[in-house]
Amino acid sequence: MEKPGNLIPHEDILIDKVVNISLEVQKIRAIKPIIVDENTHVILDGHHRFTAALRLSLPRIPVIYVNYNSTSISVSIWHRRFSKPHIVKSILSSIYSSGGICARFDSIRICDDSLYKLYWKLEKVESFLNSIGIHVEKDMVGHLEPPSIYKEDVISIANRGLRFPPKTTRHVYEFIIPQKAILIDA
Secondary structure, three states: OEOHHHOEOOEOOOHHHHHHHHHHHHHHOEEOOEEEEOOOOEEEEOHHHHHHHHHOOOOOEOEEEEOOOOOOEEEEEOEEEEOOHHHHHHHHHOOOOOOOEEEEEOOEEEEEOOHHHHHHHHHHHHHHHHHOOOOEEEEOOOOEEOOOOOHHHHHHHHHOOOOEOOOOEEEEEOOOOOOOOEEOOO
């Protein structure tokens, strides 16, 4: 168990998901552990549970510490899959850019001068597409391929006090992470 204030997030959250988790935690008085790097205290997985714990003023939350430098942990990206890719391609071609760090959708490139800015640009594009009725799903494969994210990027963003958009990184573990909810105090 760890004090939430000792943990450092690297991703933003979706408030609806935090509300649902908070209600569930209040109901069952338990929460699944958050995955945290043992050296930096950066949260790798569990940002919504972490924020729910803060919202509920939990004095301690269950944490599984891992060695992020281990080769048994990798970080990957979420591709974007669109419900109407032909329309998205037309829209994206109007904001085509080049240079810097880029995401790709066929021959279309969306770029920015930093990984952080590019991922927030993609988040704005996704929000716009959702607002006009085009469903955007983050998946292991899809139409739009964002640039790779590395462990150093995750740690750097967290240590700078910044956050990537929700569900930017996809951590993969070559070992089993316990999924059982742990009873909480409070």
